[in-house]
Amino acid sequence: MATQHSRSAARVMMAPAVILLLGWMLVPLTMTLYFSFKKYLPLRGGDLGWVGFENYVRFVSSSSFWPAIWTTLIIVGGVLAITVVLGILLAILLDQPMWGQGIVRILVIAPFFVMPTVSGLVWKNMFMDANNGFLAHLWRAFGAEPVQWLSQASLPSIVMIVSWQWLPFATLILLTAIQSLDSEQIEAAEMDGARKFSRFRFIVLPHLARAITVVVLIQTIFLLGIFAEIFVTTGGAFGTKTLTYLIFQRVLESQNVGLGSAGGVYAIILANIIAVFLMRIVGKNLDA
Amino acid sequence: MGQIQLSKVTKKFGDLTVIPPLDLQIEDGEFVVFVGPSGCGKSTLLRLIAGLEDVSGGQVLIDGQDATMVPPARRGLAMVFQSYALYPHMSVRKNIAFPLRMAKMDQAEQDRRVTQAAEVLNLTDYLERRPGQLSGGQRQRVAIGRAIVREPQAFLFDEPLSNLDAALRVGMRLEISELHKRLATTMIYVTHDQVEAMTMADKIVVLQAGRIEQVGSPLELYRTPRNTFVAGFIGSPKMNLLSGAQAEKHGAHTIGIRPEHLLISTESGEWEGTVGVSEHLGSDTFFHVNCPGFADPLTVRASGEMDLKYKSRVFLTPDPAHLHRFDAQGLRVE
Ligand SMILES: Nc1ncnc2c1ncn2[C@@H]1O[C@H](COP(=O)(O)OP(=O)(O)O)[C@@H](O)[C@H]1O
Ligand SMILES: [Mg+2]
Numbered sequence: 001m002a003t004q005h006s007r008s009a010a011r012v013m014m015a016p017a018v019i020l021l022l023g024w025m026l027v028p029l030t031m032t033l034y035f036s037f038k039k040y041l042p043l044r045g046g047d048l049g050w051v052g053f054e055n056y057v058r059f060v061s062s063s064s065f066w067p068a069i070w071t072t073l074i075i076v077g078g079v080l081a082i083t084v085v086l087g088i089l090l091a092i093l094l095d096q097p098m099w100g101q102g103i104v105r106i107l108v109i110a111p112f113f114v115m116p117t118v119s120g121l122v123w124k125n126m127f128m129d130a131n132n133g134f135l136a137h138l139w140r141a142f143g144a145e146p147v148q149w150l151s152q153a154s155l156p157s158i159v160m161i162v163s164w165q166w167l168p169f170a171t172l173i174l175l176t177a178i179q180s181l182d183s184e185q186i187e188a189a190e191m192d193g194a195r196k197f198s199r200f201r202f203i204v205l206p207h208l209a210r211a212i213t214v215v216v217l218i219q220t221i222f223l224l225g226i227f228a229e230i231f232v233t234t235g236g237a238f239g240t241k242t243l244t245y246l247i248f249q250r251v252l253e254s255q256n257v258g259l260g261s262a263g264g265v266y267a268i269i270l271a272n273i274i275a276v277f278l279m280r281i282v283g284k285n286l287d288a
Numbered sequence: 289m290g291q292i293q294l295s296k297v298t299k300k301f302g303d304l305t306v307i308p309p310l311d312l313q314i315e316d317g318e319f320v321v322f323v324g325p326s327g328c329g330k331s332t333l334l335r336l337i338a339g340l341e342d343v344s345g346g347q348v349l350i351d352g353q354d355a356t357m358v359p360p361a362r363r364g365l366a367m368v369f370q371s372y373a374l375y376p377h378m379s380v381r382k383n384i385a386f387p388l389r390m391a392k393m394d395q396a397e398q399d400r401r402v403t404q405a406a407e408v409l410n411l412t413d414y415l416e417r418r419p420g421q422l423s424g425g426q427r428q429r430v431a432i433g434r435a436i437v438r439e440p441q442a443f444l445f446d447e448p449l450s451n452l453d454a455a456l457r458v459g460m461r462l463e464i465s466e467l468h469k470r471l472a473t474t475m476i477y478v479t480h481d482q483v484e485a486m487t488m489a490d491k492i493v494v495l496q497a498g499r500i501e502q503v504g505s506p507l508e509l510y511r512t513p514r515n516t517f518v519a520g521f522i523g524s525p526k527m528n529l530l531s532g533a534q535a536e537k538h539g540a541h542t543i544g545i546r547p548e549h550l551l552i553s554t555e556s557g558e559w560e561g562t563v564g565v566s567e568h569l570g571s572d573t574f575f576h577v578n579c580p581g582f583a584d585p586l587t588v589r590a591s592g593e594m595d596l597k598y599k600s601r602v603f604l605t606p607d608p609a610h611l612h613r614f615d616a617q618g619l620r621v622e
Contacts, residue, residue, distance in 0.1 A: 187340050188373035192387035192434070193361040202386070206377040 029268075036261035043255045055262035064246055069270065071155065072242040076223045076274075078159035079166060080216055086163075087170030087215065088208065092200075094171070095178045105175075112168040116228040123161045124150060124233045154238035161229050166222075170215045177211035178204065217278060224271050243267050289351045290364075290441035290474030291316045292337060296346035299332055299498075306332050307498040309346060314442075314476065314491075319468050322478045323485040323521070324495035330478040333495070334444050337476065339363050350441065361390075366435035367444040370451065372427045374419040374434075380406075381415040384433040391438075405433040408467075425456045432467070442474035449484065461487060482522050486510070494518050516618040519544045525574055527612070528586045534559075540613035540621055547574060547589040549610035554596075557603025561586070563596045577602060 036055055039048040059065060094105055111119065127134045128149035136146035149157045181204065189199045227244050234240045236249065247267065251260030292314040299307040306329045314320050322330045335341040337348060339360035347356050355363050366387075374383050382389075384405055388398045406412045409429040419427055428448060435443055445464070449457045465488050468475050479485055485492050486506045494501040494509065494517070502514040506522075513519035519527045523546055531542045551557065552575065561579035571592050576585040588604060596602060613621045 182371060182373065184369045184371050184373035185375060187360075188367070188369060188434075189375075189386070189390075190340070191338060191360045191365070191367050192438075193390040194386075195361075195390075198390060202378075203375060206375075209377070 032261045032264045034261075035257050036265050038258045040257040041255055042257060051258065055258045056265070059250070059259055059262045059266060064241060067239065068241050068243045068246040071240060072224065072244070072270070074155060075159055075162065075226065075242060076220060078156075079162045079223055080219055082159065082163040083166045083170040083219065084212055084215060086167055087174045088212075090167070090171045091174035091178050092204075094175050108171055109168045111165055112172075114165070116165065116226070117232055119165055120161060120229040120232040123157075123164070128157060128233075150234050151238050154234050154240045158229060158233065158240050161233070162223065162226055165229075166219055169219070173211050173215050174208060177208050181207050217275075220274060220278060221271070224267070224274070243270060289316050291351050292442060292474065292476070293349040293352075294337070294346065295349065297333075297336060297343050297348060298345035299329070299336055299341065300344040305498070307336070310498070310500060312493065312500065312503070314474060317472045317474055319465075319475045319477065319488060319490045320493060321485040321489035321491070322476065322493050322495055323482055324480065324501075325521075326480050328495045329498040330480070330495055331446055332498075334367075334446055334476060334478050338365055338367050338444055340367075364441040365444055366438050366440035366442075367446070368428075368431045368435050368448045370447045372419070372431040372451075374427060374430055376419055379416050379418060380411060380422070380430050380433075383419065383430055384411075384437055387434060387438045401437045402433075405437050408436070408470075409433050409463075424452050425460060428452065428460060429463075432464070436467070436471070440473070442476060445475065445477040447479055448477075449479075450481075457484075464488065483524060486522065492522075494521060512620065513544075513612065514620050516542055516544065516614050519612055519614070525587045525589075528584075530582060530586075532583070533581065535613075538611060538613060541616040542614040542618065544612035544614065545586075545606045546610065547587040549607040550586065550588045551605040551607065552577075552588045552590050552594070553603045553605070554601070555603065557605040559586075559604045561602060561604065563598060563600050563602055566596065566598075568592070575602070577604060579604070 037050055037052065039051045039054070040046065041048065090108065094101070094108065098104070114122070125133070130136055130146050130148045133146075133149075135149065139146045147153060185203055185207075186199060189203050194202060225244050226242070227248065230236055230240050230242060230245050231248075236245045241249075243263065244267065247260045247263040250256050250263055294310060294312040296309045296311060297307060298305070298309050310333070322333060324330055332341060336343055339348075339355070339358060343356060347354055349355060350358075350363055350365075375386065378386065381402055384402045385398050388401060402415070403412075406415055409432060411426065411429055411433060414422060414426060414430075419430060422430065428451075431448070448464070449460050452460060461484060464475075464477075468488075477484075477488060489506055491503065492506055492509055493503050496517055501521075502509060502518045504512075509518060509522045513522060513527075516529055520529060525547050527544045527546045528550070529542055529544045535541060535543045559579045559582075561577040561582075564576040564578050564585050566576070567574040569592070573590045573592055573594050575588045575590060575596060577588055578585045586604060615621050
């Protein structure tokens, strides 16, 4: 498959896909960069000329910038921690032979099919509502004062909602990984005197390392951009303003496209820093 | 000590009885081979001894103690799996040391035992590698190393050589036999290959459909097979089994004669036939001879020098001292 001829043929045939993907990526990126150096206020005069790095300076010096970065990191980190830990536990549980396994597995995947907007609303109105929500009833049933989830514990609430959505994904990937573990390895460890926890620690967990890496990488990419869940629940109030949300506010609420674009460039930089960082920590698992 | 006794051991998977009640005594230091066709329950029997499967009935006694309910780790047995079951993310050193680490042995003793095992098994240069970077034979040795460092009461091997190529298999066969001589520990070895059984065993247990057909030393099984199954299974090439008129002449339902106990001649003999396929091994030649009135061709061993053309006429004479006779139930008649 690696003759001169087949290689150049491969290049020609791959070209359309590569060009499409490049265009797909480059056009918005270039436009974002272009606008980020302009004072561009669509409803207040339109294009008001080049301003150099002014938008960048303003975006960072805004009092909302660092809190937004922290909020983003807390949400991403919290959701990752919860989905990976619970995902492993659920995967182990679902791997056990049990009655109704097929149905239980489908039920576990179900949240993944619910649109983010819908799940945000369902959680907000049916679970977290302080008067009529399920959790409020539950709290009252135990004689406790219902929690004003989305205002008093806004960040944990968001983390909870997003974790609920992503848990199926993590569980599914980890479950397939667990199922691919050679049962003779577990038996060998059993004969070698490893107890249940040691078998998990020394055999199952290292076997899952690669799948965990995949879960962490993919989820991070998606979680950095979560928006709908915040929009329909807190609307960015009560300290739930992420970087994405901040950009949204700059562009649409303040109608400042230039400033928002500068924020977008920061978001790209943040995503890349995190990606490199993650690759460093977990990437070595990929070539093991 | 490594004496193992099975008493009325039974195993069922749901409605399927894989091992009907079975009794077996294995003495300390013996090399016992379980041999039988694929699917006859050899692995299941080994796993019952290891404790990886629960018995459906009966008892497993190790050194006279009832071990039926003892978990695998505390039976003092080490197992070498067919797939080797090495831990892929650990170095060879860590793989071998794993059982010691689980037993919380002190580090110096762990190192001493790993080093010693590595020397015995020629793995010293590979200790820092991962299993994925080793050849099949080396992986096999790591699996054995992991078993010997524990200094178990007995070793259990489940078809350990079936993933190796033919040349390596012969080499490893010798190594395992030497290991047994040196350690003098009980070994139970499962295989479907009767050559491995014959060459390695002190005692062979021939299994069919979970039943023990015969227990004995390799030569006992070769010389006095208890029934037609053992007669056909032990020995290579297979014993010729004949029934019908020829058998009745010798007063039996079935007679058996090994290829090496048939005399071939171009002039005269008891049975006349024509040569079919001939297999030249150099030292020996095996002829498949078609005799009129016989259901199957007879296999005959001749010296390597003998060369006969396809379809040439030959005469065969069985050596009466080595003729095996079996009754209608397939049992040996003396
Ligand atoms: N876990 C199991 N569940 C159901 N049947 C099994 C199981 N393990 C083995 N068997 C059956 O038991 C029989 C013997 O299997 P096994 O001991 O693996 O044979 P061998 O090792 O001699 O080839 C086979 O018919 C197999 O299908
Ligand atoms: Mg088997």
